[in-house]
Amino acid sequence: MQHITATDTQLASAREVRAAARAGVIAPTSGLAHGLVQANLISVPADWAYDVLLYSQRNPQPCPVLEVLDAGATESRLAPGSDLRTDIPKYRVWRHGELTEEVSDASSAWEEHPDLVSFLIGCSFTFEAGLVDAGIEIRHQTLGRNVPMYRTNRDCVPAGRLSGELVVSMRPIAADRVADAVQISGRYPAVHGAPVHIGSPAGLGITDLLAPEFGDAPELRDGEVPVFWACGVTPQAAIMASKPPFALTHAPGYMFVTDVPDANYAR
């Protein structure tokens, strides 16, 4: 990581998003705090931490680890003053692989499991800023919707007790901008990097583009191609498949906003 610090305006916007989440406002974070890294969260009991870290090491494109907090710690080094129990707009609580609750405040999950180890994983919202700056429309932002995400037919490399399939996010891109989108996102390998698949949803086992497993339905227009990126929701698919006794995650699209400029993760 490089050492580019955020501007005061950027820091103010990040703090505003986290403060709103802490106050209970529930909204997707795509497009917020422009130019700052957003992160996926997965928190597991300490005895599952090695499995998650190894799964991430073996599947770096969907699971690029930005930070691993010590057991019980809730303040991210990527956002001093933050509190991972409250600063994400929406959380999911998982028990034995089942989604049992969605909450805007995860404090009670932490009271139940005070030894949680939290992983912050790179998110493709990070490079969306680069796409927008290049004049590429991010349709779900334009529509005020959440990004569509899909489970695929591609298995991740198993690690310890964890296995599961790759999850992808999708953005419709005009055919004459697809190459630009590849090259721009490719500059950000720590936040999923270049697309894993371009066009042909069937090749990923996706039968209905309009019915994503996570997020909102997309809107594809004439001359646009569906472009698929590895997605940090992939660990949630591993939770569903592998059924650890407990896990806490963000809700897809409702991310943890850090104080770190995207440029730190660019080549």
Next chain:
Amino acid sequence: MQHITATDTQLASAREVRAAARAGVIAPTSGLAHGLVQANLISVPADWAYDVLLYSQRNPQPCPVLEVLDAGATESRLAPGSDLRTDIPKYRVWRHGELTEEVSDASSAWEEHPDLVSFLIGCSFTFEAGLVDAGIEIRHQTLGRNVPMYRTNRDCVPAGRLSGELVVSMRPIAADRVADAVQISGRYPAVHGAPVHIGSPAGLGITDLLAPEFGDAPELRDGEVPVFWACGVTPQAAIMASKPPFALTHAPGYMFVTDVPDANYAR
């Protein structure tokens, strides 16, 4: 990682190096199996694996993880048919932070600790091929010596029970090729990437360039600058400082040669 496969000639050279090591030949591996990735080894009892993996995650420049084997496994996926117990020319056995044996065959260490978890970590020998191809002399290769390596005054980020300082390798580079050396090695972030320090050894706490802690003494000529790269011996410094009950590593400069072309780890 990309999917560029080795040529038959390259594969034959890699197998030859591993077979020689297996037969007991003890020689540094810099310059051998040109164009194929070489790796550092650290193997620890399973209950120390999380500490090592987390230390690597928090210190990716000195500790870029290429592969983590399952507990007890000895065949690397980066070299089918390999045996990590025998295929490295020289090993070090560590007990409570003390180097107790150097051996050319680690089988007895594995009999003693059958649950070892092995980490293969990127090595700067990987990008030496790129430097050589660009006409930059690698002095220790020319001299038939081992690369010089130094402990520094820079602390790594601690993780669990592990802490320690950064170890660097050094290559003397002609002043008019230093920028090239930076740019070429910078294309290989998974094998330490660009230098961490150029010139001014004192800035790293190195008082005598001619007395490296590991490897052989260098030879600097007029008009050359000492260029320092993060080194995969860094986990060995963590072992010395943190004293796990047992660890097995390669001996500095005596690496595990894989079947994977360097180009897979280039940008």
